[in-house]
Amino acid sequence: AIQLTQSPSSLSASVGDRVTITCRASQGISSALAWYQQKPGKAPKLLIYDASSLESGVPSRFSGSGSGTDFTLTISSLQPEDFATYYCQQFNSYPHFFGQGTRLEIK
Amino acid sequence: QLQLQESGSGLVKPSQTLSLTCAVSGGSISSGGYSWSWIRQPPGKGLEWIGYIYHSGSTYYNPSLKSRVTISVDRSKNQFSLKLSSVTAADTAVYYCARGVQGVLDYWGQGTLVTVSS
Numbered sequence: 001a002i003q004l005t006q007s008p009s010s011l012s013a014s015v016g017d018r019v020t021i022t023c024r025a026s027q028g029i030s031s032a033l034a035w036y037q038q039k040p041g042k043a044p045k046l047l048i049y050d051a052s053s054l055e056s057g058v059p060s061r062f063s064g065s066g067s068g069t070d071f072t073l074t075i076s077s078l079q080p081e082d083f084a085t086y087y088c089q090q091f092n093s094y095p096h097f098f099g100q101g102t103r104l105e106i107k
Numbered sequence: 108q109l110q111l112q113e114s115g116s117g118l119v120k121p122s123q124t125l126s127l128t129c130a131v132s133g134g135s136i137s138s139g140g141y142s143w144s145w146i147r148q149p150p151g152k153g154l155e156w157i158g159y160i161y162h163s164g165s166t167y168y169n170p171s172l173k174s175r176v177t178i179s180v181d182r183s184k185n186q187f188s189l190k191l192s193s194v195t196a197a198d199t200a201v202y203y204c205a206r207g208v209q210g211v212l213d214y215w216g217q218g219t220l221v222t223v224s225s
Contacts, residue, residue, distance in 0.1 A: 001170065034210075034211045036212070043203055043216065043217055043218050044154065044215060045215075046211065050211075087153065087154055089156075089212070091210025094167045095156055095167065095170060098146075100153050101154070
């Protein structure tokens with residue numbers, strides 16, 4: 001099974017900061033990666049699919065890049081509502097495991 | 108707008124079978140090209156992929172749960188279900204259902220907490 005490792009596990013940042021979260025796959029997955037945002041007590045929300053495609057309705061300050069084994073999620077200018085936990089998920093091959101999550105906190 | 112809603116027992120005794128249903132509204136579960144997934148999240152922990160069923164009826168399960176999991180579809184009721192047998196305290200979690208498009212989970216239910224306790 002393909003394992004996903006996110007880094008960092010947690011991150012403190014300020015409103016207006018540029019933030020990057022990394023997801024590394026244990027083997028190549030082409031561009032079959034999605035990013036989700038989860039706020040406390042809520043279901044995850046799809047942000048990015050196919051590594052770099054922005055889901056409809058998601059602000060353009062979110063962007064994704066990468067292919068193969070290394071991927072990044074970037075938030076260009078943090079807003080107060082962006083403080084949450086972010087997960088990557090691969091869908092190149094079964095099973096479709098998630099990364100362990102990155103908790104983004106207010107500095 | 109597609110909506111998914113989980114329902115089922117919130118308390119299950121150890122060794123028994125957890126049963127949950129996900130009702131789909133605003134769209135047909137029989138529409139081609141979609142998979143119907145279950146994901147869970149133990150308290151304070153990350154997301155764990157449980158498995159999914161394709162519109163064709165094919166199923167794919169997390170290898171670590173495969174011997175205990177069954178996902179099925181009831182097209183007449185526009186819903187799909189999860190059964191997890193021989194539960195222990197480690198199965199205590201919020202359980203989510205979701206729709207997948209080529210594996211991407213675009214619509215999620217709100218989640219339901221299932222506690223395993225005697």
